[in-house]
Amino acid sequence: MTDRKATGSRVSAFWERNRKSEGYLLKKTMYDVSFRVIRFFLLFGMCFMILQPILSKISVSFMEEKDLYDAMIISIPKNFTTDNYKLASQFMDYGKTLLNTFVVSLTIAVLQIGMCTLVGYGFARFDFPLKKLWFACVILVIVIPPQTISTSLYLHFRYFDVLGLGKLITGEAINLRSSVIPYYLMSAGCMGLKNGLYIFMIRQFFRNISKELEEAAYVDGCGTLKTFLRIMLPDAKPILTSCFLFSFVWQWTDGFYSKMFLGNIRLLATQLAIIGDRLSSYMTNTLKTAGASVGYINCIVSTGTLMVIVPLLILYLFAQKGFVESLSNSGIKM
Amino acid sequence: MKDHKKLEGLQKRKAIAGYLFIAPFIAGFLVFMVKPMFQSLYMSFCNVELGPGGFTSVFAKLFNYNRALTVDTEFNRLLTEELYRMFINSLAIMVFSFFVALILNQKFKGRALVRAIFFLPVILSSGVILGVEYNNELLSGMQEMIENSTNGASITDAIQQILVTAGIGTRAFETVFEIVDGVYDVAIASGIQIIIFLSGLQTISDSMYEAADIEGCTSWEKLWKITFPMISSLFLVNWIYTIVDFCMRSDNEVMEKISETMIVNLNYGFASAMAWLYFATVLVIIGISSWIISKGVYYYD
Numbered sequence: 282m283t284d285r286k287a288t289g290s291r292v293s294a295f296w297e298r299n300r301k302s303e304g305y306l307l308k309k310t311m312y313d314v315s316f317r318v319i320r321f322f323l324l325f326g327m328c329f330m331i332l333q334p335i336l337s338k339i340s341v342s343f344m345e346e347k348d349l350y351d352a353m354i355i356s357i358p359k360n361f362t363t364d365n366y367k368l369a370s371q372f373m374d375y376g377k378t379l380l381n382t383f384v385v386s387l388t389i390a391v392l393q394i395g396m397c398t399l400v401g402y403g404f405a406r407f408d409f410p411l412k413k414l415w416f417a418c419v420i421l422v423i424v425i426p427p428q429t430i431s432t433s434l435y436l437h438f439r440y441f442d443v444l445g446l447g448k449l450i451t452g453e454a455i456n457l458r459s460s461v462i463p464y465y466l467m468s469a470g471c472m473g474l475k476n477g478l479y480i481f482m483i484r485q486f487f488r489n490i491s492k493e494l495e496e497a498a499y500v501d502g503c504g505t506l507k508t509f510l511r512i513m514l515p516d517a518k519p520i521l522t523s524c525f526l527f528s529f530v531w532q533w534t535d536g537f538y539s540k541m542f543l544g545n546i547r548l549l550a551t552q553l554a555i556i557g558d559r560l561s562s563y564m565t566n567t568l569k570t571a572g573a574s575v576g577y578i579n580c581i582v583s584t585g586t587l588m589v590i591v592p593l594l595i596l597y598l599f600a601q602k603g604f605v606e607s608l609s610n611s612g613i614k615m
Numbered sequence: 616m617k618d619h620k621k622l623e624g625l626q627k628r629k630a631i632a633g634y635l636f637i638a639p640f641i642a643g644f645l646v647f648m649v650k651p652m653f654q655s656l657y658m659s660f661c662n663v664e665l666g667p668g669g670f671t672s673v674f675a676k677l678f679n680y681n682r683a684l685t686v687d688t689e690f691n692r693l694l695t696e697e698l699y700r701m702f703i704n705s706l707a708i709m710v711f712s713f714f715v716a717l718i719l720n721q722k723f724k725g726r727a728l729v730r731a732i733f734f735l736p737v738i739l740s741s742g743v744i745l746g747v748e749y750n751n752e753l754l755s756g757m758q759e760m761i762e763n764s765t766n767g768a769s770i771t772d773a774i775q776q777i778l779v780t781a782g783i784g785t786r787a788f789e790t791v792f793e794i795v796d797g798v799y800d801v802a803i804a805s806g807i808q809i810i811i812f813l814s815g816l817q818t819i820s821d822s823m824y825e826a827a828d829i830e831g832c833t834s835w836e837k838l839w840k841i842t843f844p845m846i847s848s849l850f851l852v853n854w855i856y857t858i859v860d861f862c863m864r865s866d867n868e869v870m871e872k873i874s875e876t877m878i879v880n881l882n883y884g885f886a887s888a889m890a891w892l893y894f895a896t897v898l899v900i901i902g903i904s905s906w907i908i909s910k911g912v913y914y915y916d
Contacts, residue, residue, distance in 0.1 A: 317723070330799055331736060331803065332735075335739070400640040403636025406633075408626070408633065409630035410630065415640070415641065418644055423859060424901065425648070426862045426863050426890075426897070427863065430648065430655050431877070433650075433883075436654075437647075437650070466647075469639060470642050470646060471639055472643045472648060530737075530738050594738075601731050
């Protein structure tokens, strides 16, 4: 009873205020409410759109082959099975590949971000001749598609030779094609996947740190290196975490560089690309059937994709703040 | 006099330190970028043959370029198709990410969750996964089935039908409907752009909006008079990023052709020529469009 009274008085107060504001309050409230409703549906729809492929992959990955062609089954499998996971992990050699991918992604990310931090700091805080030119080179690195130069880089590593030293000693050029060294070398030189972007972002961040802080450190007797390590690096933690996570994730899913420069080491990204062919040959050679159907290949590919991205999803769940919140809240000026 | 000399010494020391910091980049750039770039440029004018002890290249003038542009049956078509797709998609991505960033910058319940979902594509649409996604005929088959079972009640289809029968400029509408139908592609490609816009929106100081409020601005006016100019420089950054990102996507048909020519057919010269043609076209597009955009960019300070 008192509730209704309170509501009633609030409603009448609302109309009173509305009358005083000459209908503006009602208009504004209606506008606000409709805006919120529209925003809710818009966001809900878009979120569903982004999540839907993952959800449907999950449901498909638990289906048996005959479920795929059953018109009655859309999302919930009738014959629940985990065979798809067993097959996919067998084709990808999951355990070993996962370990390989983890080690490679981690080391590459650490190396790349370490180097990019040095370079970004150099560009942000020091004045030196030809600075503009070198920074234009960084932009160039961002803009040039790596595919343009991949041809000659490929040959470069196939017949690797620094100043003809190799030829002098062993008589022929070293073939680095089948090892992981090329990509580590490239990462050390800031030429890995999207490294130009990391340099750019890190530089933008360091540029915004006030000059007084740096000068105070110098006055207190810190050298250049010590200022960098003790004053600047702790400040830059959010941006470095973001860049590190991006680097790790992009390296994890990268197919291009892995195929070209990481030799024959088995990585999830490269294994995923050939999982369909593996299934076909498995069906024809081991099971002696007519080969895999399109639907079944896609089912296995979906399962494989899920298995590749699940570690990343877990990482994202835990480090979501590091990924985006810190980056989008840091307010980097471009 | 002595002071002046001291300053010069400090500046010199700082310059040396600066060069030491960017030394890795310079080394990497020279070895892994400049040298291969010139080499691949040279190769594109040559017939490259692989031998046991290395590779030999015979100078062949414009043969490879000629082949790409006039002899090869696919390259021209693929290039124009890709560029058209790139242009339309980039425009859509810019608009989409701008408005999503505007919405995500507002305060509402569950914002953190929505943000997390919107940035998920940054992980999920990268690298090889995107390529795999596109071959997924099963899912598209299922989608077709659902559409058929609901009597093809696609809302875009219906609107398209109405507009087309009403006889309004069909070509432009078709493009719009293509984008609307492909909104998923746009959404998953715009993760980074949303982040960049969001971080730009954070830098606009509240006092500006307050002043505008006092002057009686509506939200619509605030959007175009404050928000838009203040982050206009980010449009340039995002535009370039979007185009570059599109060039490097693994489902890009031109890139597929290039890497197939190189890895499967071992025709390095021809592959380099195509890569350079593609790169030059993209660079020209980036140059012209960013020149146009930079005309409209407003710098506050």
